[in-house]
Amino acid sequence: MAAMLQSLGVTSASVTSxxxxxxxxxxxxxxxxxxxxxxxxINGTRKAGKVTTKAVAAQAExxxxxxxxxxxxxxxxxALREGLEEEMxxxxxxxxxxxxxxxxxxxxxxxxxxxxxxxxxxxxDTPIAENSFTxxxxxxxxxxxxxxxxxxxxxxxxxxxxxxxxxCGMLHYTSGGQFTxxxxxxxxxxxxxQLGAEHSQRLESYFQSxxxxxxxxxxxxxxxxxxxxxxxxxxxxxxxxxxVLLYNLxxxxxxxxxxxxxxxxxMVRPGEHVTILTYSRMxxxxxxxxxxxxxxxxxxxxxxxxxxxxxxxxxxxxxxKKTHRVLIVEECxxxxxxxxxxxxxxxxxxxxxxxxxxxxxxxxDVPTPYAGTLEEWTVVQPAQIxxxxxxxxxx
Amino acid sequence: xxxxxxxxxxxxxFLGMMNSTLSNFKTSVLSEKNSITTLSDFCNSFSxxxxxxxxxxxxxxxxxxxxxxELNFPGGIVKFTSELKFLADVPxxxxxxxxxxxxxxxxxSNNFVQVDKEIAVKMYKDMVMLQTMDTIFYEAQRxxxxxxxLTANGEEAINIASAAALSMDDLVFPQYREAGVLLWxxxxxxxxxxxCFGNKDDNGKGRQMPIxxxxxxxxxxxVASTVATQxxxxxxxxxxxxxxxxxxxxxxxxxxxxxSTGDFHAALNFAAVMEVPVxxxxxxxxxxxxxxxxxxxxxxxxxxxxxxxxxxxxxVDGNDALAVFSAVCMARTIAIRxxxxxxxxxxxxxxxxxxxxxxxxKYRPIEEIEWWREAQNPVTRFxxxxxxxxxxxxxxxxxxxxxxRKEVLHAIQVAEKVEKPTVKEIFTDVYDVLPSNLRDQEKSxxxxxxxxxxxxxxxxxx
Numbered sequence: 014m015a016a017m018l019q020s021l022g023v024t025s026a027s028v029t030s031x032x033x034x035x036x037x038x039x040x041x042x043x044x045x046x047x048x049x050x051x052x053x054x055i056n057g058t059r060k061a062g063k064v065t066t067k068a069v070a071a072q073a074e075x076x077x078x079x080x081x082x083x084x085x086x087x088x089x090x091x092a093l094r095e096g097l098e099e100e101m102x103x104x105x106x107x108x109x110x111x112x113x114x115x116x117x118x119x120x121x122x123x124x125x126x127x128x129x130x131x132x133x134x135x136x137x138d139t140p141i142a143e144n145s146f147t148x149x150x151x152x153x154x155x156x157x158x159x160x161x162x163x164x165x166x167x168x169x170x171x172x173x174x175x176x177x178x179x180x181c182g183m184l185h186y187t188s189g190g191q192f193t194x195x196x197x198x199x200x201x202x203x204x205x206x207q208l209g210a211e212h213s214q215r216l217e218s219y220f221q222s223x224x225x226x227x228x229x230x231x232x233x234x235x236x237x238x239x240x241x242x243x244x245x246x247x248x249x250x251x252x253x254x255x256x257v258l259l260y261n262l263x264x265x266x267x268x269x270x271x272x273x274x275x276x277x278x279x280m281v282r283p284g285e286h287v288t289i290l291t292y293s294r295m296x297x298x299x300x301x302x303x304x305x306x307x308x309x310x311x312x313x314x315x316x317x318x319x320x321x322x323x324x325x326x327x328x329x330x331x332x333x334k335k336t337h338r339v340l341i342v343e344e345c346x347x348x349x350x351x352x353x354x355x356x357x358x359x360x361x362x363x364x365x366x367x368x369x370x371x372x373x374x375x376x377x378d379v380p381t382p383y384a385g386t387l388e389e390w391t392v393v394q395p396a397q398i399x400x401x402x403x404x405x406x407x408x
Numbered sequence: 409x410x411x412x413x414x415x416x417x418x419x420x421x422f423l424g425m426m427n428s429t430l431s432n433f434k435t436s437v438l439s440e441k442n443s444i445t446t447l448s449d450f451c452n453s454f455s456x457x458x459x460x461x462x463x464x465x466x467x468x469x470x471x472x473x474x475x476x477x478e479l480n481f482p483g484g485i486v487k488f489t490s491e492l493k494f495l496a497d498v499p500x501x502x503x504x505x506x507x508x509x510x511x512x513x514x515x516x517s518n519n520f521v522q523v524d525k526e527i528a529v530k531m532y533k534d535m536v537m538l539q540t541m542d543t544i545f546y547e548a549q550r551x552x553x554x555x556x557x558l559t560a561n562g563e564e565a566i567n568i569a570s571a572a573a574l575s576m577d578d579l580v581f582p583q584y585r586e587a588g589v590l591l592w593x594x595x596x597x598x599x600x601x602x603x604c605f606g607n608k609d610d611n612g613k614g615r616q617m618p619i620x621x622x623x624x625x626x627x628x629x630x631v632a633s634t635v636a637t638q639x640x641x642x643x644x645x646x647x648x649x650x651x652x653x654x655x656x657x658x659x660x661x662x663x664x665x666x667x668s669t670g671d672f673h674a675a676l677n678f679a680a681v682m683e684v685p686v687x688x689x690x691x692x693x694x695x696x697x698x699x700x701x702x703x704x705x706x707x708x709x710x711x712x713x714x715x716x717x718x719x720x721x722x723x724v725d726g727n728d729a730l731a732v733f734s735a736v737c738m739a740r741t742i743a744i745r746x747x748x749x750x751x752x753x754x755x756x757x758x759x760x761x762x763x764x765x766x767x768x769x770k771y772r773p774i775e776e777i778e779w780w781r782e783a784q785n786p787v788t789r790f791x792x793x794x795x796x797x798x799x800x801x802x803x804x805x806x807x808x809x810x811x812x813r814k815e816v817l818h819a820i821q822v823a824e825k826v827e828k829p830t831v832k833e834i835f836t837d838v839y840d841v842l843p844s845n846l847r848d849q850e851k852s853x854x855x856x857x858x859x860x861x862x863x864x865x866x867x868x869x870x
Contacts, residue, residue: 108651134651140681142674148640149647149678152658155629156579156645179634180641188622188630189612190837225838248840276843323845 084267090260092234093123096241097161099270101131104159107245108135110146111163111200120165121201121260147173147198151180155192159245167202167254168214181250182225197244198252203294203344204392205257210380213388217254217321218350228321229275230254230293234264236319239273247275254321256294278325284314287402288332290355291342292318295393299342302398311402321351329355330363337368338405342393347375369408372401502708505755506735507725511783513792521734523572525799530592531572531729532794533808535564535787538588540812541597542760545604548820549618549764554604556618560585562759565729565786566691568592570659573736577656579649580628581642583635584619585691586661593626597815601823608869613837614829636666639675639688643749646684650747657685657743659736665696667710679749680718687739688719688751691726693758698771714751726756727786730793757784830869831857 087095101107109124115138118125128136139146143164150160164170170177181194204213217228227249231237237255244251281296282303291299296317303313314332318325333339339359343352352373359371374393382388478487508520523531542559549557560567567588574580580589587600599611603621606614612622612630622630629641642660649656666672667690679686690710694701707713714721720742724735732754739750757780761768768777794800831854835846842850857864 137647137682140674140677142670142678145640145643145671145674145678148637148671148675149644152581152641152644152646153648154644155641156648158644158648158651160644175634176637176640180632180637184630184632185839186837187612187616187620187632188624189610189615191611191622191624192630193840227839323843326844 082265084265086263086265087234088260089231089234089237089255089262089264090121090123092238092264092266093231093241093255094125094127096238097124097245098127098130100242100245101127101135104245106157107159107161108137108153109161109163110137110139110150110153111161112139112141112165114138114163119163121255121257124163143169143172144174144176147176148180150196150198151176151184151194154194154196154250155184159195159197161197161199161245164198164200166208166212166214166257167200167216168211170198170200170216171214171219174219177220177226177250177252178223182223185249186225193248194250195248196250197241197247198250199241199244199255201255201257201260203254203256203258204376204381204388207383207385207388208257208381209383213381215345215350215376216252218345220252221322221351221354226250226252226322227275228252228254229319230256230321232256232259232293232296232317232319234262235266236273236279236317238266239271240275240319242272243275246272251275254293259294276320276323276325278328279317279319280314280328281317282313282315284312284336286312286336287314287338287340287405288329288336289313289315289340289342289398289402290318290329291315292321292351293344295342295344298393298395299398302395302402305395305399306402309399309403311406313402318355324355324358326358326362329359333359333363334366337366338408339367339371340398340401340405341371341373341375342398343373343375344392345375346378347373348378350375369405372405374398374401497706499708499712503711503723505723505725506731507728508730508734509728509789509793511789513789513796515793515796520730521573521737523730523733525797527572528794528797529799531568531733532787532790532800534568534588534592535729535790536808537597537812537816538564538567538591539787540809541587541591541600541816544813544816544820545600545618546760546764548604553820553824554618556764557604558584558619558763559760560588562757562780562784562786563691563693563726564588565732565790566689566726566754566756569729569732570661570689570736573733574659574740575656576627577654578627578740579642579645579656579658580626581638581645581658581660582628582631583638583662583666583691584631584633585663587619587621589661590621590623590626590628593623593628595621595623595626595628597819598822599623601816601819602826605820605823605826606828607823607826608829609823609826610829613833615833615837636662636669636671638662639666639671640678642686642688643675643679643682643684646679646686646743646749647682650684655744657687657740659687659689661689661691663696664690664692664694664701664704664710665699666690667713668704676713676717676719676749676751683747684749685743685747686749687736687743688749689736690751690753691756692753693726693756695758695762695768695772697762697766698768700772709753709755711751711753719749719751721751721753723753723755726754727784727789729786729790756786759785828868 109127111119113120114124115128115133115136124136147162150162153160177198181196184192185194202214202216217230220226220228227247229240229244229251231240231253240253244253281300289299299315303315306313314336316328316332318329341352341355343350345351352375356371356373374397376391376393379391381391478485508515508517510516538560542561545554545557546559548554563585567586571589571592576593582589600621602610603612604618612620620631620633622628629638632638639660639662642658646658649658662672676688692701692709696704709723711721711723722735724731726732735752739752742748742750759777759781791800835842835850838846854870857870
């Protein structure tokens with residue numbers, strides 16, 4: 014199981030791993046990113062007085078008394094469901110389309126219980142035709158509903174590529190702004206545990222060029238709930254990438270309502286020596302490597318970019334200007350992945366601030382093999398990250 | 409008996425793996441349901457499934473009887489037979505075609521929905537206007553004034569009569585040969601011309617090719633060049649109408665070629681399963697660019713496919729305005745009252761070329777085109793009927809043709825002179841608000857234009 018970032022105040026690991034040790038609570042100071050005014054007003058994401066940009070909910074002051082901490086503990090898939098449920102309560106136009114999302118509750122239980130609560134008109138089980146139920150969501154969105162399309166596995170949404178790129182992304186533009194398409198397209202992707210090549214796709218690579226859509230990737234229960242809510246409230250089509258192996262992460266999240274920004278990155282660990290940019294599951298491999306690096310005397314700054322389209326160049330830029338070295342760790346393949354785009358973007362905008370060429374660690378350009386050991390070596394491991402940082406800092 | 413859901417089978421292996429690897433994934437895949445059913449009961453209790461926002465009932469197990477003449481298979485009771493016989497691939501006779509007027513516009517039956525006099529006359533006038541618009545815009549493309557055009561020659565009755573049978577609340581999801589529907593709903597000639605010229609008065613802001621009209625005011629969804637994608641949009645929109653409980657339906661048009669796509673199949677299937685108020689209108693005009701229907705499918709047209717999906721269907725004479733009107737009227741009633749989809753196949757002939765980029769004499773004989781244009785002209789047939797009813801005269805005809813021509817020419821002349829949209833419109837509406845990367849790209853473009861102003865067209869305002 015992926016290495017887990019324990020939220021402060023939670024002492025027991027809910028998911029044990031035989032490969033990676035759970036983190037010790039005190040080794041990771043949690044940082045609040047500064048609230049800053051964003052020139053673009055995004056509905057519902059800024060609440061007066063709420064600090065919505067906290068990286069992790071609870072703070073480091075008193076980690077021992079778990080029971081008296083505010084907030085509640087839950088797993089990532091439950092956080093997604095909570096966000097979904099709150100939005101469905103709040104707005105009767107929100108509905109869910111997908112395979113087995115209704116009475117079955119979804120293959121990863123994200124929609125469990127929702128069909129019983131809202132009826133099967135709002136949580137709709139569709140036949141197996143991804144292009145068509147995505148097309149249906151486009152049609153429903155143009156007529157006033159706010160549908161959420163669940164791909165049972167993101168890879169299946171390749172069948173819906175035509176509808177997503179030519180219609181979802183374009184109709185707002187080609188109709189001259191007359192029709193809006195406020196859909197959310199979500200589902201689990203990424204490399205799992207021996208799921209085979211077809212079920213280990215990283216769609217963010219393929220979708221990143223489509224004009225008109227936004228892409229975000231969640232990695233913790235806190236940001237999963239916040240991003241889900243933000244995506245539902247957004248007027249643009251948003252693709253929310255979840256990861257198959259992160260659904261059982263446990264964290265304590267606030268009881269109060271909060272919505273995160275779709276365009277912001279998350280500062281996971283501030284540092285001075287090198288900027289490590291990552292997202293989704295690789296965040297945990299990076300933090301695992303960070304522990305080793307700290308022991309070796311390095312001070313890496315880790316940023317979970319979260320927003321895959323557009324990139325939060327403000328946060329990333331500030332970090333580059335501070336550390337002058339960049340390492341990108343991603344699960345996408347080397348060719349045409351998010352890392353490739355991000356490298357180009359940083360080179361273009363912050364070239365003068367770089368002391369060394371950007372290093373990008375990604376998966377190889379191969380379909381993911383089934384055999385466990387082979388699969389492990391197509392994914393970037395903490396040891397590789399440590400080596401890369403050491404080499405980067407030598408230059 | 410295990411829970412047998414065919415679409416789950418593909419996933420079981422994959423989910424089984426998830427079960428063993430995610431140690432905290434407590435709930436077993438199959439233990440969710442505490443009562444086990446056969447798929448037929450599942451389906452039977454779900455036949456009224458999508459009708460409310462309330463929670464659903466539990467479903468019970470029904471025992472199979474000991475009768476050996478029939479069996480309660482998944483999907484329903486099926487009787488057995490000893491005959492080893494295959495269903496025919498080709499029927500002896502094609503499904504009959506509903507018609508009200510004969511070739512010369514005389515009524516051959518009284519079995520049709522009566523049309524109000526004013527509506528009938530408006531129908532005719534709009535059919536003539538559509539013809540005129542098509543002719544003149546086509547000529548304008550040939551003169552190089554617009555870049556592209558696509559006519560509805562031979563399908564005027566399909567366009568106008570179907571539009572006339574609907575209400576303004578019904579949502580239209582067109583393919584591209586249904587400008588007449590928009591014309592009926594009140595889109596002005598000037599608006600048509602503005603879209604074709606892509607000027608700043610175009611409500612699409614100059615972003616699409618000519619004939620890709622769209623108007624939310626008229627409930628006409630913007631034409632997209634992708635074939636048959638609008639069919640699933642129509643189903644989704646019908647679904648939202650059903651959720652709202654509105655007294656309206658959606659209608660979607662597509663050609664014979666469009667029925668070969670995956671979107672067509674899945675959308676019809678969905679609509680039947682979910683029971684939504686949508687009218688599927690197929691314009692079977694015999695040609696998909698250069699592909700004749702015999703190369704497109706081997707079924708008896710499209711009408712027989714309705715049965716395959718469990719959808720009521722009808723074949724009508726697409727050149728008969730009264731027949732089309734009646735069929736769409738009835739279809740609308742069925743769709744809304746029963747919240748079920750309906751399939752209409754209108755047989756017609758594409759009397760013009762596919763578009764201005766096509767010369768159909770290359771793949772079909774000119775005599776064939778001429779014959780259909782003269783002998784089966786929908787406008788002529790309807791006119792003869794109107795004349796017989798005393799609603800139309802030769803004088804009115806001449807006046808109408810003259811004024812229509814003048815109006816269209818005027819609209820073109822005006823549209824040609826209007827400015828194009830500004831450079832700003834390249835970047836707006838991609839998202840609801842302009843994000844930083846697009847702001848940077850706009851700035852960069854403007855700088856380039858300033859630096860190399862001689863390389864950029866002078867009639868595009870900045």
